[in-house]
Amino acid sequence: MSEGTLDRLELDRFINVSGTMTGLGASIAHPDVARAMAGILPRFVDIGQLQRRAGEAICRLTGAEAGFVTASCAAGISLAVAGAMTGADLAAIEALPDTGTLKSEVVLQMGHQIHYGGVIGQAVRLTGARLKLIGQATSCHAHHLRAALGPETAAALYVVSHHVVPYGLLPLRDFADICHERNVPVIVDAASEYDLRGFLEQGADIVLYSGHKFLSGPTSGLVAGRRDLVRAAYLQNGGIGRGMKVGKESIAGVMAALAAWERRDPAAVLARETGYIELWIAALAGRPGIVAAAEADPTGNPLNRLRITVDPGAAKLNAWDLADALAARETPIVVRDHEIEHQYFHLDPCNLHPGQEHEVAAALAEVLDEAVRRNAPPDTNAAARERRRIEKLLAWPD
Numbered sequence: 001m002s003e004g005t006l007d008r009l010e011l012d013r014f015i016n017v018s019g020t021m022t023g024l025g026a027s028i029a030h031p032d033v034a035r036a037m038a039g040i041l042p043r044f045v046d047i048g049q050l051q052r053r054a055g056e057a058i059c060r061l062t063g064a065e066a067g068f069v070t071a072s073c074a075a076g077i078s079l080a081v082a083g084a085m086t087g088a089d090l091a092a093i094e095a096l097p098d099t100g101t102l103k104s105e106v107v108l109q110m111g112h113q114i115h116y117g118g119v120i121g122q123a124v125r126l127t128g129a130r131l132k133l134i135g136q137a138t139s140c141h142a143h144h145l146r147a148a149l150g151p152e153t154a155a156a157l158y159v160v161s162h163h164v165v166p167y168g169l170l171p172l173r174d175f176a177d178i179c180h181e182r183n184v185p186v187i188v189d190a191a192s193e194y195d196l197r198g199f200l201e202q203g204a205d206i207v208l209y210s211g212h213k214f215l216s217g218p219t220s221g222l223v224a225g226r227r228d229l230v231r232a233a234y235l236q237n238g239g240i241g242r243g244m245k246v247g248k249e250s251i252a253g254v255m256a257a258l259a260a261w262e263r264r265d266p267a268a269v270l271a272r273e274t275g276y277i278e279l280w281i282a283a284l285a286g287r288p289g290i291v292a293a294a295e296a297d298p299t300g301n302p303l304n305r306l307r308i309t310v311d312p313g314a315a316k317l318n319a320w321d322l323a324d325a326l327a328a329r330e331t332p333i334v335v336r337d338h339e340i341e342h343q344y345f346h347l348d349p350c351n352l353h354p355g356q357e358h359e360v361a362a363a364l365a366e367v368l369d370e371a372v373r374r375n376a377p378p379d380t381n382a383a384a385r386e387r388r389r390i391e392k393l394l395a396w397p398d
């Protein structure tokens with residue numbers, strides 16, 4: 001869409017310091033991605049052949065035996081689970097979500113039952129599989145996993161993400177070793193992880209990534225892994241995967257994104273983002289009730305975020321008041337607020353256009369100065385803010 005047409009839609013422009021969020025339009029697509037998508041749209045292609053080429057690119061980057069492109073990482077989870085149940089049995093594929101006599105249990109650690117904008121267990125269950133949650137929220141041991149694996153087990157699902165409980169759960173290598181003792185395939189959701197090889201190396205049989213997050217591709221998902229499992233997942237395109245299909249444009253877009261990823265200079269990206277964080281730390285230095293410090297990504301992606309902690313008594317506002325004031329500006333600034341009820345949030349530097357870092361710094365200073373000047377007691381609460389968010393959601397499209 002041209003800039004002119006976009007302007008006529010009167011869409012709000014955001015500064016995204018939240019991260020790659022589906023609700024904000026994911027990421028800034030690489031220019032090569034847009035060109036590749038536009039280039040292929042007027043052509044006819046053999047989709048099986050195009051997916052084979054995409055698979056070759058995915059294998060080159062992941063070290064997998066086979067791969068293909070689907071609609072999203074969430075779609076990839078459903079397709080991988082369905083494939084683990086049906087194999088290449090086309091009649092079984094068309095019968096899902098009726099699982100008949102197929103093995104149909106999928107094991108998941110309770111601390112991995114996450115919500116990424118949708119519930120991961122639902123991505124499993126919509127195939128017809130039953131979810132078997134093991135352990136407790138903050139603990140899972142080898143004995144929990146061994147006890148859960150049995151004649152009904154089709155697969156085990158493992159999640160690598162900042163969303164999961166960060167302690168007390170099984171490491172992937174141990175999880176995979178135990179599953180492999182029983183010949184149970186391990187499906188890994190690595191939607192937001194930059195490491196394209198490590199999870200297969202640690203024992204994943206099939207791994208799923210988002211194309212529209214760190215890869216800066218189109219809305220899409222990448223499936224990579226063992227040839228038989230990838231084939232079985234791919235064949236679901238004639239079954240429950242029909243509603244999760246990708247067209248030629250997304251497949252071409254992912255291939256361009258992967259090519260750009262191979263040429264990327266991670267040290268230069270990290271240096272640029274570190275510069276943004278240092279600018280924000282300088283803008284916040286000496287302000288009453290504000291502590292700002294760089295924090296490493298919780299799953300080890302080569303990326304830092306700025307954590308801003310607010311002492312409401314001294315700053316004269318709560319962390320969520322600061323976030324809301326930033327979001328209420330003429331150009332809204334959207335922060336990463338997953339843990340905001342604890343009086344802190346993060347600024348994620350990954351999705352900024354050049355120059356926006358200065359707008360963020362200036363806005364932070366302005367809002368904080370204003371709160372100190374007004375000197376009113378910070379009497380809002382985080383739960384009410386969450387209720388308003390749900391109300392707004394339920395009111396769509398009003």
Ligand SMILES: *Cc1c(COP(=O)(O)O)cnc(C)c1O
Pocket residue numbers: 022071072073074075116159160161163189190191192209210211220221
């Ligand atoms: C974003 C995310 C998903 C969903 O990915 P989509 O490609 O948007 O479907 C799944 N799992 C995790 C851990 C995520 O972060």
